[in-house]
Amino acid sequence: MPAKPDIRAVIMAGGSGTRFWPLSRRKTPKQFLPIVSDRTMLEETARRIFPLVPPRRIYTIANAAQTRTIRRLLPRLPAGNFLVEPEARNTAPSLILATARIFLENPKAVIAVLPSDHLIADGAVFLKKMAAAAAAAAAEDALITFGIPPTFPSTGYGYIHYRKGAARKFLGEPFYEVEEFQEKPSTEKAVGFLRDGGYAWNSGMFFWRADVFAGKLERFAPEFHAAWTRMLAALRSGSRSQVASVFSGIPAISIDYALMEKARGVRMAEGNFGWSDVGAWSSLADIWARDPAGHAVKGAVATVDARNCVVFNPGRLTALIGVEDLVIVNTKDALLVCRRDRDQSVKQVLELLAGTGKTDYL
């Protein structure tokens, strides 16, 4: 029986999005908001894995300003585990930095890369699958990922094409050979994926042993492996400016594009643990409990002839009369009233605000 792997988690907490405006702002993106529960999504992400990964082995990576918020939300993590991105450069540079940092402590450590703004409804199943993924990553010369079984032909996610036949089991969980990563498809293509089977949504969650990651870079992304080597040297030197200099020399692209899509030896398990990326306000209609009239509500409501609204107005009363299928979000300084099928247009509102100098609301 193999030794228990040294599992580390790197929580990617640096995202900035606009889709939960007006609750989310430049300074408080989605992961710092209590959207799906009374805790922030970042706290939920960390607390979910505590039984498998103790706080001292959890790292975060984000920019300096965000890291101040993260320290406050995750006080149990050691001060040295809050990794700071010298600048915003997408996920490839960040994950090279984080993996190199852990490699210097233990090249055989298994690293779980976790987005900080996804919902996992079934935490117990997730932990079980995560332990299996860590075991797979520890044992194999492979990059491991979770693919989300698709429930509709979404054009908003990337897809993973995998071979259902070729599985290896770890802790009872099958890990399939990945054929190919697919970028966000057209509707036609997406419909084809679901019809054909063997396709899953790219969850953005990855598991790799630090030394395996380095080896895959060397074979499938040599340009990035050169950066990796320089990053190790910079970290060993202890010079923050040298780290920043190496970081800013790495192409600002995603790890999917830099490595996952190019590498061979990638395996995938099915992530059927109640995943949602909680993409916009309307998605909360399927996440929060609904009342008998179909309203999903944070706060108190009094309704007359109203149906199927998503209401975020905690601590206040919302009265709805004769309306349906609205998203209503009330914050200290801004109120959003939006048709449910139009919540992607929040971006246009932000462009309007930026264009008219109302930057306080951004």
Next chain:
Amino acid sequence: MPAKPDIRAVIMAGGSGTRFWPLSRRKTPKQFLPIVSDRTMLEETARRIFPLVPPRRIYTIANAAQTRTIRRLLPRLPAGNFLVEPEARNTAPSLILATARIFLENPKAVIAVLPSDHLIADGAVFLKKMAAAAAAAAAEDALITFGIPPTFPSTGYGYIHYRKGAARKFLGEPFYEVEEFQEKPSTEKAVGFLRDGGYAWNSGMFFWRADVFAGKLERFAPEFHAAWTRMLAALRSGSRSQVASVFSGIPAISIDYALMEKARGVRMAEGNFGWSDVGAWSSLADIWARDPAGHAVKGAVATVDARNCVVFNPGRLTALIGVEDLVIVNTKDALLVCRRDRDQSVKQVLELLAGTGKTDYL
């Protein structure tokens, strides 16, 4: 040329309504709210007539709690002019009290009875007509009123039937003989009124000389004249409890029902001075300025594919996406989102709140 009349104004400030919830509450009814302008409707009512009736000749009548608010809003009125209703008993008892009070100072004084929660868009025309009405009341043994030229067959107002042929002019303004007051009609009847002509909406504004009021009571409402005589005696005695006792003995009905509908010698001028009773939130769509998308707004808005909403959210931003014909009212503790044609259902919301013990919001 007759002497300039001694004009007094009695502003009826005691109303309580629910139709502007959640801005209006039990403690702050419509007349105490800045709904049509940046001033409260009560302040607008008083300031509008200052050129004709100086503050020392303006009286208010309301209950004790409301009078505390009124004193704060109208600090230029003498302390003795804030008349307090011993209890809530509709307008007949209140106007007998107020008129008797002024009668004791000057029986020939002309009293203008004015609601405190109506919009008058054209203040200059109103003042001109008010001066004419005061002149008519001073010269004639008549009760004077304004009738609002109807713009649609409303079933929400009482109507005044008047004889277009028989007019007397005062200050150039024709005052028609009133045939009859009509209660709120059926739609069929209202349509008939507009077709026939000679009908106007009852504005609730009245002008009478104090001694003429007493004489009309004597001839057309003897039960109320007995109360009038007792009220004069109680006021002369200076005993507040005696006034309260007389007051509570007067039937709790409106002055329309007690006197106006029964009296002969009633004259009416056309009140075409941009009147609105501002009956509910949706009426503000015709009162506030509208932006190019048809929104009537207090506060800032940013809109995408939205039309014809009424938004009250001062000091905050409201973003509207893909919605139309909504009423949106945001206050410190409660938010209303309502279809524009359903704003009368606010009452049902209040019943719901009362029924579920959420009385803080009433």
